[in-house]
Amino acid sequence: MDTLVSTDWLSRHLDDPDLVVLDCMVRTDETEAGIENRSGLEDCRRGHIPTAGFADLKGALCDQDGPVEFALPSPETFCAAMGRLGVGDASRVVLYDALMSAWAARVWWMLRWVGFDRAAILDGGLTAWTAEGRPLSTQPAAHAPKRLTPRPRPRLIADRDEVRAAIADETVRLIDTLPAASYRGEMALYGRPGHVPTAINVPGTELVDGTGRFRPLSELGAMHGFDRGQRAITYCGGGILASANAFVMTRLGFRDVAVYTASLQEWAADPSNPMTVDA
Known part of the structure; x- marks a missing residue:
């Protein structure tokens, strides 16, 4: 699997047993106080690529008590969170969002940071998927928890x-x-x-x-x-x-x-x- 995959590739491989698809979206809103980032979980629940789970950069995938927004968790904490999403050492992962793939890239880089190299970004993300009339789902992901071993690359x-x-x-x-x-x-x-x-x-x-x-x-x-x-x-x-x-x-x-x-x-x-x- 290349590190960048097309919507056609993903459509053909959605049912592969080792493939985990993750929606990584964060919503950015303008408020009176300025820009506010919030979890895209509710958007994911309203419609996501079939089989996709949700990688929450405002939740389990960050240190919410850290000194800055999106502060890195420990490698062990990150791997445990990914394991709960069904990502294991032998998994393949496809990441997407609806905003220039930047949120997906952050999760991709964090996976690389903990020593996992079997991840790809969906080119064009959810925007390309829906523009082509491909299906969305509201069904929760059904991936069994897996073990992702941290092998950090500091x-x-x-x-x-x-x-x-x-x-x-x-x-x-x-x-x-x-x-x-x-x-x-x-x-x-x-x-x-x-x-x-x-x-x-x-x-x-x-x-x-x-x-x-x-x-x-x-x-x-x-x-x-x-x-x-x-x-x-x-x-x-x-x-x-x-x-x-x-x-x-x-x-x-x-x-x-x-x-x-x-x-x-x-x-x-x-x-x-x-x-x-x-x-």
Whole structure:
């Protein structure tokens, strides 16, 4: 199974006994207080791809007592939650959402972080599936619990100290994956405007086309035109778009990619962490 699968492939393999399909959607709403993220569980219950369970990035798949939104749980806690969804060491997993596959990419990256490499993202997600008139279901998933063994890869996650050190380290590439206006400092999505010094901008929103499918690898390669053997750290606001870029970079053959999962939620909140804006 490739790391990116089509709606046609998924339709043909839905009944495979080792395949677990997971809806990863998080709802983002604008409120008087700003942007609010909430679990997409109710949307999933109203209609999901048949056999799909729900991977709750606002619930069991995060540390809800952590210092930032979407804080990583321990590898053991994450694997236990995935096991309850029917994901075991011998499973294959297909992940999807309804928003540029960024939420699905976050779960994909977390699975990779705990040592699981048998996961794929559904290209185009739920939007592509429904646009083609494919069926939805309201039936709960019926996967038996499995054992997912944690085999952590700590280099896939970067922390604030590594990002600080990378500013002055020419061997490490920092990649801001927020929209260009945020990168330039024209808008402040996370407290302070701008970006981490020395970071380049590869917006995660530009990885997909108008249908929500990932752009061809040739186009994505041109967007990531730097040394594929170099250490690279992606970040955004909460490690979501950054995971989409990390997913793409892995498909392109980059060999040492990490996601700064706390991202600007943590970085911008501390005035001792430098930020710069374009002149």
